[in-house]
Amino acid sequence: MIDICNISKSFGDVKALDKLTVQIPTASVFGLVGSNGSGKSTLLRILSGVYTPDKGKITIDDEDITDNPKVREKCCFVSDFPYFSNHATVENTAILYREMYPNWSDEKFKELSKAFRLKTKTKIITMSKGMQRQVAITLALSACPKYLFLDEIFDGLDPVVRQLVKKLLIGEIAENSMTVVIASHNLRELEDLCDHMGFLHCGGLLLEKELDSLKLELYRIQAAFSQPLPQEALEPLDIVDVKNTGNLYTLVVRGNINDINSYINSLNPVFVQALPLTLEEIFISEMEAAGYDIDHIIE
Amino acid sequence: MTSTTSSNKQCQGFCGMLKWNLRNLTSLSVVYSVILLVVLPFMLAISLLGNGEGAQVLYNEESITSIFKSNWLIVSIIVNVFVVVISANLFKSFHNRRSTDLVMSLPIKRSTLFLSNFITGLLVIIVPLFVVALISGLLCGDILVCLTYFIALIPPTLFAYAMYSFLAVCCGTVADTVISYVAINVTYPVLFSAIMNLVYNFSAGTADFCYNGLSNLLTNGDPFKHSLLSPSMGILVCSAETSMSDASMVPYCIYSIIFAAIMFVGAVILFKRRKNENVQMGFIYKLPRIIIIIISSLACGVYIGYTASGALSGDVKSGTVQLLWYVLFSVMGCIVSYLIITSIYNRGGSGILKSIPCLGASVVLSLIIYLLTATGMVSMNMWAPDIKTVKYVSVETSINNNYSDTINEFLGEDVSKDVSEDISNGSDESFYEYYDEYYDEYINNSTYYYRTVFDKKQHRFMSCYSRLLRLNNKEEIAAVNKLNDELIKEYNEKTPFLRYSNNFWYTMNTDYICVRYRYGDGSVESRYYSSDFFDTDTVIKYLDEICSGNYFKESKFIIQSCGNGTELNMSYNNMQAVDENKKIDVSDTEFANELIAAYNEDFASDQKVFEHFTDLDNADGILFIKPRHLDNITSDEIRRFGGGGMLVIPKDGYEKTKAVLNKYSKEIDGCSEVTAKNYK
Structure with a gap:
């Protein structure tokens, strides 16, 4: 389990992370989403040991991660822009990983190279952005880490490869109880993959929940009434967002769907419909609630 | 058990990174090795293949070992350049965010990571050098000499490399690291020279020392000065040293190794605490940047101030004008160099105002140095000793000026000429040649008249100059x-x-x-x-x-002074080469030892006369010997003779010395008969 306790990280005057506390259970896929500059990549870099937090402590399997190779053997980080030296081929980069990671599997490396159709003797820097990312994923998965940290992993991958990556990750989680922390703006892909979500904004964690419960907590209610509702009529609901055009109301409401439905019905709607939100919609709603919406940005 | 497993894993990680780095540096190390091989073994092989004739054409009749020695200087320049090139390539992974993401997330301790990088660079720099020295030794037929040169080059190279490593940790980009390295290597010697001036002013009773800018450093700097914080210059100086047994090489090596160790330890400590988020942002640790800016500005200010005040003051009789020039130009020098280096670091004019305190510190330090060294506040120029x-x-004078004319009235004609002519005339005339020249001595900033006497084999007998x-x-x-x-x-x-x-x-x-x-x-x-x-x-x-x-x-008496031969060694390099290759046989050593003993017994109770030939007591006679080829004897006692090429003997008590000289003069190849004559 990854235990992130009260960590802060500043870059000069900018607070990238501010007293962040979160626990990531073993064998889960934890999706990190958030606004630009919310601290997603910073958190991943701290987890992988690239950065050190200014304050707070992170333990992985109850061991402090600070300059601790024993912990880092269990972790692998694929950054948003993977680095390969000028002369590196897939094959000789694999040698470095083999030397570094005790659980490295040549068998898996061959399998994945084949699956991604990688030319292992070609210089990596001559490959396309998407191919380079596939190389990074191949190397990371072949290292058989217990914890995998992925930053914007789907960027530059075509839809087929995305599916392949997701399938591979799910396979690893199922077979080897791998824990994946993945930061991305591609909420559609995360929705398929993650079981836990963390919403970051301005260095803080807005919310952290299981994806299912997150989805079951927020609903879009479309309701039409015979006449406009008085302002206090909707107050008993935990409304995240409300828009109305005449007598037609569109509400984003947090809570139990049965409770929400029964209350709306008590207001005698002409028409009512409750829809679950996509992850993207949940994200936008939560961000709006935190003051991060288009109107505020334009203002 | 756990500790053993952990150290084994670290060892595995270390080796993994080492191999990875070596692989990345393969092409560069091949280029480096090929250049070294061409400069030394290849050239030596060509000379040998030409059966010596090629070498004679190419190198003016120098021997194969001489070719090695002269080309070793080129090797040192190549090493100097490649220390930077190789280090820049090696440590660039610490200067790029993407590569930092990779290397810093690997399961290896930061200290081990740095160590593996450090060792990689060292191997890439040193191993080809060793191979080249070894092959050259085989070609020259004198492996020991070639390896001695190699060993002598290690400490300053290590120091240079360690300094780059240290700066690489402190800097966020390759460019800033290289700029800082170059800035320190160029400006530090200038500043150090100024500080040495300060030290000499504080120290009572030391030999005179004058600040004369870079020329002083290049001609008179001892290895300590070069190696202290200017590793590049240290490498060059080291390559010119002939032997590790040279006394000056010992502190040289010790200081280089100590400073290399300090740099290395400092780099490891800083690397462990390095904030990788500042990569690609100029400097990760700000203090080195501030120090470099201050040193550079200060050094340029002091140097430009000294130089300009001397050049512009002309024939003034008051120091005030020179002082004003000094202050004006040192401040100007400070500002200009500050602007240049800050602009380079900031990649433009932005941020210059922010770092203005560095400039202020430079100017203030410049003026403090001036006050301490130049105004006489603390120096001893205002009083006469008890x-x-x-x-x-x-009392000495510079030659050919009003003062020397005054002294000449009392001293008579130039004794240097008289002595050398007497020597040659008194022996076999066909045996000698003269070389007359005026020689600018940078240390005292004066011109001396030299008459140098050579035999037909181009062995230097003696040189006479100056007066006292x-x-x-x-x-x-x-x-x-x-x-x-x-x-x-x-x-x-x-x-x-x-x-x-x-x-x-x-x-x-x-x-x-x-x-x-x-x-x-x-x-x-x-x-x-x-x-x-x-x-x-x-x-x-x-x-x-x-x-x-x-x-x-x-x-009133007159003595001839004789120098330590350093200057002439440079002037007559070819002739030296002939001498240096001469084999020393037993009789030479015996001769030298006997001569030393006799000389000491005769009159050298004050051993300091050896250090300052010009300070002999009561000298009124001259004996000459030809000990040039005895330079190869490493004994300090004998070297004192070898350097001078001439002995100044007091009027009394030189009988034993004369006897020894006469005894051996005919046994030693090329040694003339001893002539003794009073010049009072």
């Missing part, structure tokens, strides 16, 4: 002190404030007299009186007084 403490006083007037009577010393007091008084009246120190009084002009007080404890203090600051007629008036005194007339 006569009781002075053993004797010597020495006074050991208390009344004479008092007369010299009077000259000092009166001139200082006059100067002070003309320049009531902002005075220059003694060092400045002669560095701008070759027209000066120098008074050296030798104390009872052997220490020397020098005082210079340059026509820049003192009225020539007044100086000559007091000089006349000294020379026309009764005691002077009674005790």
Whole structure:
């Protein structure tokens, strides 16, 4: 389990992370989403040991991660822009990983190279952005880490490869109880993959929940009434967002769907419909609630 | 058990990174190795294949070992360049965010990661060098000499590499690292020279020292100076050293290794705490940047101030004008160099105002250095030493000027010429050749007349130059002190404030007299009186007084001074090469040892005469020997003879020495008969 306790990280005057506390259970896929500059990549870099937090402590399997190779053997980080030296081929980069990671599997490396159709003797820097990312994923998965940290992993991958990556990750989680922390703006892909979500904004964690419960907590209610509702009529609901055009109301409401439905019905709607939100919609709603919406940005 | 497993894993990680780095540096190390191989073994092989003829054409009849030695300097330049190129390539993974993401997330301790990078660079730099030295040794037939050169080059190379590593950790980009490395290597020696000036001013009784900019550093700097914080210069100086057994090489190596160790340990500590988020942002640790800016600005300011004040003051008699030039140009130099280096670091003009305190610090430090060294605040230029403490006083003049003419009236004709002509005429005329030249000596900023005598085999017998007037009577010393007091008084009246120190009084002009007080404890203090600051007629008036005194007339004597040969070693390099390759046989060593013993027994009770040939007591005769090829003997005692090429023998008590010289003169190849003659 990854235990992130009260960590802060500043870059000069900018607070990238501010007293962040979160626990990531073993064998889960934890999706990190958030606004630009919310601290997603910073958190991943701290987890992988690239950065050190200014304050707070992170333990992985109850061991402090600070300059601790024993912990880092269990972790692998694929950054948003993977680095390969000028002369590196897939094959000789694999040698470095083999030397570094005790659980490295040549068998898996061959399998994945084949699956991604990688030319292992070609210089990596001559490959396309998407191919380079596939190389990074191949190397990371072949290292058989217990914890995998992925930053914007789907960027530059075509839809087929995305599916392949997701399938591979799910396979690893199922077979080897791998824990994946993945930061991305591609909420559609995360929705398929993650079981836990963390919403970051301005260095803080807005919310952290299981994806299912997150989805079951927020609903879009479309309701039409015979006449406009008085302002206090909707107050008993935990409304995240409300828009109305005449007598037609569109509400984003947090809570139990049965409770929400029964209350709306008590207001005698002409028409009512409750829809679950996509992850993207949940994200936008939560961000709006935190003051991060288009109107505020334009203002 | 856990600890063993952990260390094994670290070892595995270390090896993994080492191999990875070596793989990445393969092409660069191949280029480096090929260049080294071409410069040395290839050239040596060509010479050998040509059966020596090729070498003679190419190298003016130098031997194969001489080719090695001369090309070793090129090797040192290549090493200097490749230390930067290889290090820049090696440590660039610490200067790029993407690569940092990779290397810093690997399961390896930061210290181990740094160590593996450090060792990789060291291997890539040193191993080809060793191979080249070894192959060259095989080709030359003298592996030991070649490996000695190799070993001598290791400490400064290690230091240079460690310094780059340290800067690589402190800097966020490759460019900033290289700029900082170059800035330190260029500006530090200049600043250090200024600080040495300060130290010499504080130290009573040290030999005279003058700040004369880079020329002084290049011609007179000892290895300590070069190796302290200017590793690049250290590598070059080291390559010119002939042997690790040279006494100066020992501190050289020790200092280089100590500073390399400090740099390495510092780099490891800083690397462990390095904030990788600042990568690609100029400097990760700000202090080195501030230090480099201050050192660079300060060094440029001080150097430009000194140089410009000397060049622009002209024939003034007051230090105030020079001081004003100094202040103006040092401040200007500070500002200009500050602007340049800050603009380079900031990649433009932004942020210059923010770092203005660095400039302020540079200017303030520059003025403090000036106040301490040049104004006489703390130096000893305002008083004459107590006569009781002075053993004797010597008066020297720069040649061909008003002062020397005055002294010549008392000394007669140029004795150097007389002596050398007597030597040759008294022996076999066909055996000798003369080389006359005027030689600018940078250290004292003066011109000397040299007459050098060679035999037909181009062995240098002797060189004669300069003159010395020495006074050991208390009344004479008092007369010299009077000259000092009166001139200082006059100067002070003309320049009531902002005075220059003694060092400045002669560095701008070759027209000066120098008074050296030798104390009872052997220490020397020098005082210079340059026509820049003192009225020539007044100086000559007091000089006349000294020379026309009764005691002077009674005790007047002339001796020839002889140098340590350093300058001539450079001038007659080819001839040296012939000498250096001459095999020393037993009889030479025996001769030298006997000569030393006899010389000591005869009159050398004061061992300091060996250090300063010009300070011999009561000398009025000259014997000459030809010990040039004895330079190869490493004994310190013998080397003292070898350097001079000439002995100055007092009028009494040289019988044993003469006997030894006569005994061996015919046994040693090329050694002429010993001639003894009084020159009083």
